[in-house]
Amino acid sequence: MAAKCAAITLGGAPCKGLVRPGNDYCPAHDPGRQEARRRAASRAGRSKPGRELTEAKRDILDVIKGVREESIERPVGAVVFQGYNTFLKALDVERRWRENEELGRELEELRELVERDAGRGEARRAPWGA
Numbered sequence: 001m002a003a004k005c006a007a008i009t010l011g012g013a014p015c016k017g018l019v020r021p022g023n024d025y026c027p028a029h030d031p032g033r034q035e036a037r038r039r040a041a042s043r044a045g046r047s048k049p050g051r052e053l054t055e056a057k058r059d060i061l062d063v064i065k066g067v068r069e070e071s072i073e074r075p076v077g078a079v080v081f082q083g084y085n086t087f088l089k090a091l092d093v094e095r096r097w098r099e100n101e102e103l104g105r106e107l108e109e110l111r112e113l114v115e116r117d118a119g120r121g122e123a124r125r126a127p128w129g130a
């Protein structure tokens with residue numbers, strides 16, 4: 001006996017997605033799976049810039065220390081800090097770009113779900129050979 005997905009689609013109709021044994025929702029609507037997917041996407045978006053940011057902070061502190069202790073000349077320190085400013089701006093741009101990409105992916109998933117549902121309705125109204 002094939003169970004039906006418990007979700008309601010964006011169009012307001014019950015989802016006709018197939019449900020795996022032991023689940024209440026189809027893979028597209030499974031809340032546990034969506035949460036896992038969101039966590040994975042979030043982790044992927046955070047890991048590399050997070051590591052770079054940690055390294056940058058440590059390097060910046062080293063340069064501040066070097067300038068204070070006069071092992072790094074002030075003009076050199078100033079240029080290095082300009083470089084870090086640019087680098088941190090690039091990280092921020094990268095972060096926003098990743099967020100946009102993630103939103104785009106989610107929008108694409110929603111669009112596919114809507115189109116799939118619309119396609120099913122069409123098939124019912126106009127079957128092959130009609």
Ligand SMILES: [Zn+2]
Nearest residue numbers: 005015017026
């Ligand atoms: Zn569903």
